[in-house]
Amino acid sequence: MLEQIKNIKSLDELMALHSATFGKTGTMTARLKDMKNLDNDARAALNAEVAAMRDAFKAAQEELENTAMLVALAEQKLDAADTSHQYQPPVTNGKLHPLTQTMSEIAAIFESMGYGLRTGPDIEDDWHNFGALNFPEHHPARDMHDTFFVDGGNLLRTHTSPVQIRSMESDGVPIKIFCPGATYRTEMDATHFPMFHQVEGLHIDKNVTMSDLISDVKIFLARFFEMDSVDLRVRPSYFPFTEPSIEIDIKWRGDKWLEIMGAGMVHPNVLKNVGVNPDEFQGFAFGAGIDRLTMLKYGYNDGRKLFEGDIRWIKAKGF
Numbered sequence: 001m002l003e004q005i006k007n008i009k010s011l012d013e014l015m016a017l018h019s020a021t022f023g024k025t026g027t028m029t030a031r032l033k034d035m036k037n038l039d040n041d042a043r044a045a046l047n048a049e050v051a052a053m054r055d056a057f058k059a060a061q062e063e064l065e066n067t068a069m070l071v072a073l074a075e076q077k078l079d080a081a082d083t084s085h086q087y088q089p090p091v092t093n094g095k096l097h098p099l100t101q102t103m104s105e106i107a108a109i110f111e112s113m114g115y116g117l118r119t120g121p122d123i124e125d126d127w128h129n130f131g132a133l134n135f136p137e138h139h140p141a142r143d144m145h146d147t148f149f150v151d152g153g154n155l156l157r158t159h160t161s162p163v164q165i166r167s168m169e170s171d172g173v174p175i176k177i178f179c180p181g182a183t184y185r186t187e188m189d190a191t192h193f194p195m196f197h198q199v200e201g202l203h204i205d206k207n208v209t210m211s212d213l214i215s216d217v218k219i220f221l222a223r224f225f226e227m228d229s230v231d232l233r234v235r236p237s238y239f240p241f242t243e244p245s246i247e248i249d250i251k252w253r254g255d256k257w258l259e260i261m262g263a264g265m266v267h268p269n270v271l272k273n274v275g276v277n278p279d280e281f282q283g284f285a286f287g288a289g290i291d292r293l294t295m296l297k298y299g300y301n302d303g304r305k306l307f308e309g310d311i312r313w314i315k316a317k318g319f
């Protein structure tokens, strides 16, 4: 019997033999029931036999279970090159921020029109942000810019116009540039954010006129909004750094006029402030809000959306 147990090749067979031996109607069960009729020696012999059989069953079971486990492990051996069992997370591509995308579109258009890209610091001094741009000290025009002041008498630039000044200081004239970047004002509602973005244009040469300005703005807006042509309306306005100053509106979706940028002929004082002779050189400047251009192009009216990082909204808008 012990030999038989030892030679069994499967767990099922072993269990079957075990129940045929120790089960309710098992051979050994029957003999154990009869034990009371045995003398002491026979009883001891039977006990020893039972103990030996139990040990044999246990050893055989362990052996068979071990073998089964080894077989299972061999079957499940991991093939590192086979990725079919692995969890594959859904792949989504990261994208540039919508405003960064818009800024690159804007940059591509201006560069194709012969404008060079210039940038300047976000933290400015009073001279570049205001003084050189012909904002006299204590002039009410400064109040239109709700300014963040920082330590040391500096400020966060309230517009991209100081880049005009820095660029003329470093490059002189003639000059034809565009300057995109972040700008800051202490305001906050659905269409105003403490940080927003502008693009500034500047073209100074010997024969640059207001009609060059209108023509370039038309080309830019048509390409940006992917329209065949755009209708513009020009209204008189006031900026300290331009004379005359205008506000340019675009005819939107066939019916209403939307204000799209400020512009004008660069004020002689601004040119003088950067050492340019206004009798010899003249030209135009313009400044547009990039956040607003993006809102119009992609059709939404809460500018804060761009900074909330809500991935569902960003996807729905197709950015």
Ligand code: DAH
Pocket: 158, 159, 160, 161, 200, 201, 239, 242, 261, 262, 263, 264, 284, 285, 286, 287, 288
């Ligand atoms: N800097 C002006 C602003 O932030 C915008 C602007 C208007 C810029 C007219 C210009 C300009 O260059 O000519 O409100």
